Amino acid sequence: MESGRPLRPTLRDVAVLAGTSIATASNVISGRQGKYVSEKLRQKVLEAAADLGYTPNLLARSMKGKSRKMIAMLVPELYNTIYMRMVVGAERVFNDRGYLMLICSTMGDPAREEGYIQSLLAQQVDGFMLAISPKGAVHVGKIERMGVPYVVLDRPYEADYPYDSVAFDGGGAVAMAVGHLYGKGHRRIGFIGPVMPEFADRRRSFSSTVEKLGLKANDCPLYLGYPTEEEGERMVLEFLAGRSCTALVIGHHIIGEHVVRRMREAGLEVPRDASVVIVGNPVWAEMAGPGFTAVELPHPELGEIGAGRLIDRIEGSTDAKRAILVDCTMAERASVADIREGTGADVV
Amino acid sequence: MESGRPLRPTLRDVAVLAGTSIATASNVISGRQGKYVSEKLRQKVLEAAADLGYTPNLLARSMKGKSRKMIAMLVPELYNTIYMRMVVGAERVFNDRGYLMLICSTMGDPAREEGYIQSLLAQQVDGFMLAISPKGAVHVGKIERMGVPYVVLDRPYEADYPYDSVAFDGGGAVAMAVGHLYGKGHRRIGFIGPVMPEFADRRRSFSSTVEKLGLKANDCPLYLGYPTEEEGERMVLEFLAGRSCTALVIGHHIIGEHVVRRMREAGLEVPRDASVVIVGNPVWAEMAGPGFTAVELPHPELGEIGAGRLIDRIEGSTDAKRAILVDCTMAERASVADIREGTGADVV
DNA sequence: CTGAAAGCGCTTACAG
DNA sequence: CTGAAAGCGCTTACAG
Numbered sequence: 001m002e003s004g005r006p007l008r009p010t011l012r013d014v015a016v017l018a019g020t021s022i023a024t025a026s027n028v029i030s031g032r033q034g035k036y037v038s039e040k041l042r043q044k045v046l047e048a049a050a051d052l053g054y055t056p057n058l059l060a061r062s063m064k065g066k067s068r069k070m071i072a073m074l075v076p077e078l079y080n081t082i083y084m085r086m087v088v089g090a091e092r093v094f095n096d097r098g099y100l101m102l103i104c105s106t107m108g109d110p111a112r113e114e115g116y117i118q119s120l121l122a123q124q125v126d127g128f129m130l131a132i133s134p135k136g137a138v139h140v141g142k143i144e145r146m147g148v149p150y151v152v153l154d155r156p157y158e159a160d161y162p163y164d165s166v167a168f169d170g171g172g173a174v175a176m177a178v179g180h181l182y183g184k185g186h187r188r189i190g191f192i193g194p195v196m197p198e199f200a201d202r203r204r205s206f207s208s209t210v211e212k213l214g215l216k217a218n219d220c221p222l223y224l225g226y227p228t229e230e231e232g233e234r235m236v237l238e239f240l241a242g243r244s245c246t247a248l249v250i251g252h253h254i255i256g257e258h259v260v261r262r263m264r265e266a267g268l269e270v271p272r273d274a275s276v277v278i279v280g281n282p283v284w285a286e287m288a289g290p291g292f293t294a295v296e297l298p299h300p301e302l303g304e305i306g307a308g309r310l311i312d313r314i315e316g317s318t319d320a321k322r323a324i325l326v327d328c329t330m331a332e333r334a335s336v337a338d339i340r341e342g343t344g345a346d347v348v
Numbered sequence: 349m350e351s352g353r354p355l356r357p358t359l360r361d362v363a364v365l366a367g368t369s370i371a372t373a374s375n376v377i378s379g380r381q382g383k384y385v386s387e388k389l390r391q392k393v394l395e396a397a398a399d400l401g402y403t404p405n406l407l408a409r410s411m412k413g414k415s416r417k418m419i420a421m422l423v424p425e426l427y428n429t430i431y432m433r434m435v436v437g438a439e440r441v442f443n444d445r446g447y448l449m450l451i452c453s454t455m456g457d458p459a460r461e462e463g464y465i466q467s468l469l470a471q472q473v474d475g476f477m478l479a480i481s482p483k484g485a486v487h488v489g490k491i492e493r494m495g496v497p498y499v500v501l502d503r504p505y506e507a508d509y510p511y512d513s514v515a516f517d518g519g520g521a522v523a524m525a526v527g528h529l530y531g532k533g534h535r536r537i538g539f540i541g542p543v544m545p546e547f548a549d550r551r552r553s554f555s556s557t558v559e560k561l562g563l564k565a566n567d568c569p570l571y572l573g574y575p576t577e578e579e580g581e582r583m584v585l586e587f588l589a590g591r592s593c594t595a596l597v598i599g600h601h602i603i604g605e606h607v608v609r610r611m612r613e614a615g616l617e618v619p620r621d622a623s624v625v626i627v628g629n630p631v632w633a634e635m636a637g638p639g640f641t642a643v644e645l646p647h648p649e650l651g652e653i654g655a656g657r658l659i660d661r662i663e664g665s666t667d668a669k670r671a672i673l674v675d676c677t678m679a680e681r682a683s684v685a686d687i688r689e690g691t692g693a694d695v696v
Numbered sequence: 697c698t699g700a701a702a703g704c705g706c707t708t709a710c711a712g
Numbered sequence: 713c714t715g716a717a718a719g720c721g722c723t724t725a726c727a728g
Contacts, residue, residue, distance in 0.1 A: 007495040010705055021715045026707060036713055053493060058470040059407050059416075060705035063720040068407075070471065078432045078451075087426060091453065100467050102450040103426075105439065112443075119448050122406040123418065145401060147355040358721055369699045374723060384697055408721035411704040 009052035017048035025049075029056060062124060070100045071310060072120045073129035076108035082299055083131055085281075086153055089303025090129055097311050099126070110135040114142075121146055127310045129153060129303075134198075149313035151306040154299075155198065162321040164313065166306040170279075171205030173295040173328040177249045177277040178209045180293070180330060185340035186247040186275060188219040192235045192259055193251025193279075195224040202251045202279065219244065225255070232258025240266060246275060246339060253280030260288060271337040278335075291333035298326045357400035365396035373397075377404060410472060418448045419658060420468045421477035424456035430647055431479055433629075434501055437651025438477055445659050447474070458483040462490075469494055475658045477501060477651075482546075497661035499654040502647075503546065510669040512661065514654040518627075519553030521643040521676040525597045525625040526557045528641070528678060533688035534595040534623060536567040540583045540607055541599025541627075543572040550599045550627065567592065573603070580606025588614060594623060594687060601628030608636060619685040626683075639681035646674045 015025040020041055028037055028045040037045075048054075062068045073090055075083040087103055094101040102125070106112045113136035120128070121143065128143055128150035130136075137157045143150050144161060152165040174191075181189050191206045193199065203222060210220045223238050225231035236259050239248065250256040256278045263270065270276050270289055278285055278294040285292040305324060312319070363373040368389055376385055376393040385393075396402075410416045421438055423431040435451055442449040450473070454460045461484035468476070469491065476491055476498035478484075485505045491498050492509060504513040522539075529537050539554045541547065551570055558568045571586050573579035584607050587596065598604040604626045611618065618624050618637055626633055626642040633640040653672060660667070 007493075012705075022706080023708085023715055023717090024713090026705095027714090030707080038713060041714085053490075055466070055470050055494075057472060057705055058467075059410055059472050060720090061707075062407055063411065063705080063722090064707045065720070066707080068471075078426070078435060079429065081427065084426045087453075100452075100464075100471070102452070104448075104450070105435075116448075118403070119406075122403050123416075123448070124405060124407050142401075145355075146403075360721075370722080371699055371701095371724085372697090374721095375698090378723080386697060389698085405721055408704090409723075411706090411721080412723045413704070414723080 008057075009054045010057070011054075013052055014045060014048045014054050017052065018044040020045065029054075067126050067314065068124055069098055070102065070123075070125050071127040071129065071307075071314075072102045072104055072116070072125045073131075074104050074106050074113060074116055075131045076106055076133060078103075078105045081283075082154075082297075085299035086131060086303040086306075089300030090307040091303070092300075093304050093307040093311070099311065101129075101307075106132070106136070108133045108136075110139070114139045117142055121148065126314045127151075129306055129310060131155070149310055151310045151313075153302055153306050156323055164306075164309055164321050165323045166302050166309065166326065167323070168298050168302065168326045168328055169201075170199065170297075171201040172325075173279045173297060174202045174205040174249060174251060175209040176295045176328060176330060177279055178206060178213070180277060180295075180332075181247045181249070181275060181336060182213050182215075184247075184275070184336055184338045187215055188245045189215070189247045189249060190221050190223065190239050190242065190245040191249045191251060192223045192225075192239060192255060193249075194227060194255060196226070199252065206249065206251070221245070227252055227254035227258075229258050231255075233262050235259065236262040236266065240268070247336070248274055248276050250276060250278045250280075253278065253282040256280065256282055256292075257284070260284075260292070264289065270335045275336040275339075285331075286333065290335055292335040293333045294331045295328050296331050297328055301326050356405075357402045358405070359402075361400055362393060362396045362402050365400065366392040368393060377402075378409075415474050415662065416472055417446055418450065418471075418473050419475040419477065419662075420450045420452055420464070420473045421479075422452050422454050422461060422464055423479045424454055424481060426451075426453045429631075430502075430645075433647035434479060434651035434654075437648030438655040439651070440648075441652050441655040441659070447659065449477075449655075454480070454484070456481045456484075458487070462487045465490055469496065474662045475499075477654055477658060479503070497658055499658045499661075501650055501654050504671055512654075512657055512669050513671045514650050514657065514674065515671070516646050516650065516674045516676055517549075518547065518645075519549040520673075521627045521645060522550045522553040522597060522599060523557040524643045524676060524678060525627055526554060526561070528625060528643075528680075529595045529597070529623060529684060530561050530563075532595075532623070532684055532686045535563055536593045537563070537595045537597060538569050538571065538587050538590065538593040539597045539599060540571045540573075540587060540603060541597075542575060542603060544574070547600065554597065554599070569593070575600055575602035575606075577606050579603075581610050583607065584610040584614065588616070595684070596622055596624050598624060598626045601626065601630040604628065604630055604640075605632070608632075608640070612637065618683050623684040623687075633679075634681065638683055640683040641681045642679045643676050644679050645676055649674050 011022050011025050015022045025045050028042050077083055091101050104116045110133060113132055117139050130150055131153045134157055154167055156165040156167055193202055221242055223235040225235050232255055250259055278292050281296050285294045359370050359373050363370045373393050376390050425431055439449050452464045458481060461480055465487050478498055479501040482505055500513040502515055504515055541550055569590055571583040573583050580603055598607055626640050629644050633642045
């Protein structure tokens, strides 16, 4: 309709309108330094570009070896806060450093993971942030072979080549929780946590920490299950039947939800009847009951650190590939009673 | 290290290895029909491609006017289930139809919305799915002017040009809820809902439906507030103070969460003491208390229908631009008592 | 059946 | 200071 004006004007259109060459127009638009263009011409080009509503075609630009300033982040699920926390952290730094981040949801399906990796590689993305399923690890080899930078998040895995990864130390988080309770005088500490293989480090850490602190294994029972309502209930019941612990470490946020609800229903008051430390960052930790002490898992930091590392890589860093482990932090709230003797803690 | 093998082999590399021309290699790889290539040559090319691990550079392909098979979806928040439901619905169809969907989170910030639109336009995406803030509507003009297809989701707005949009009828949903309760014999029905301007249609619909059914406005009070814990509590208290309604329509899922919890704490039993219909799809509707009857909002369908329409557009559909309104559906569960006389409902 | 050549929209030495 | 020309990796008439 609007005669003459191309829908997507090219540099050529701008150059013609400004009465100059494509090369000069390019020099002005991409603002190359060291290329002196007379102020007059520069203005004319700028005007022409504005007039036409010119937007450079990044596709064409990329063909000349320029980076696309585009990275892809693969996550298993969109509904899961854990991944969203990582995404938000990563996005913050990509935005700051001028990269466009694309989020792709794989549903933990290796086939989908492969599909995305294929497409995105073909789309010439500059790099990958990968929160990928264990089985999906195979497809990472493809990225590796293409020489495209990537960072693995949250779940590093075995590979016969070194690669960048960022994770937190789940076992360490549990150790912190146990240590905190120990410091407050607790000697009989239970653990309710996930039974899935990805979480083996958490329960192993519980056992070894307990042992290291010189506590009796009998006094520190483990209850394992899946993060469902029924299993949560079952584990609480078992824990209560024991009746011997003064404190409890909950090793998973979803399980925590069910456990805490069930404890309340059972009339158990925290921390009077039992002290509790959660591993994870459930929204309700601050709001429910007395406020729950938690070992917070640094998902946003995982995203941030991973993103920073990926960009450095893309921009030429030759730092040795390695696994980065991020520390967890204690957020003390009101779910742990200090039962040490002679500390006067009761007075407070 | 691996001498000779280029990291990212090009069609040229494939052609050389196969001992043929780039053009022929291209014909084989992109499987153009009508181009007869001898079976022998075709095999050699295919082998060479496999050998090199060749992946076509979609960037270059796109430069020849081919579509990128890539669309971008802008959503305000990643944490909000509503948007994730739309995303998941949309992604399903994009995947089926061979498009790659990129998710971008704008945080409802018009500046970020503009930034993304700019970048993605420059990246030559084929189309946009827009769940955008009211203020962001301005930037849509840029997409429109570029002639790039787009579909607006969930929140259509005023514009001086026609455009495609997909939404559900929030007012209609409330009318359904009221109608359902009316059908079960309720004549005094309260409404607790959001006060924000985007939800004006819901409360207006409540009032007009009540009027249409011949109920007295006095018997059908409205309680409006923000979706916070305190406001939820306040509204429940006001509703209870009234003590005259047999039924309640809750017009927002977050508000519903607080209202339902508060009602339970107040010792109110549903549906014995009050029948309840929720507008929305909170996860707990099925699990909490007796199971809550709800008017379900079709967010995934919004995504699906929008995606279908967008692809049709991209692939050349010249169907007139228009606003599509998707119906909501009743999910009857156990939170509504049938109080009609002589129906024998009580026996059931 | 096969391949030389032009061209997509840009950038970048390089020569005026 | 400015512009003609080559080239990025493909596709596509078109001529053999």
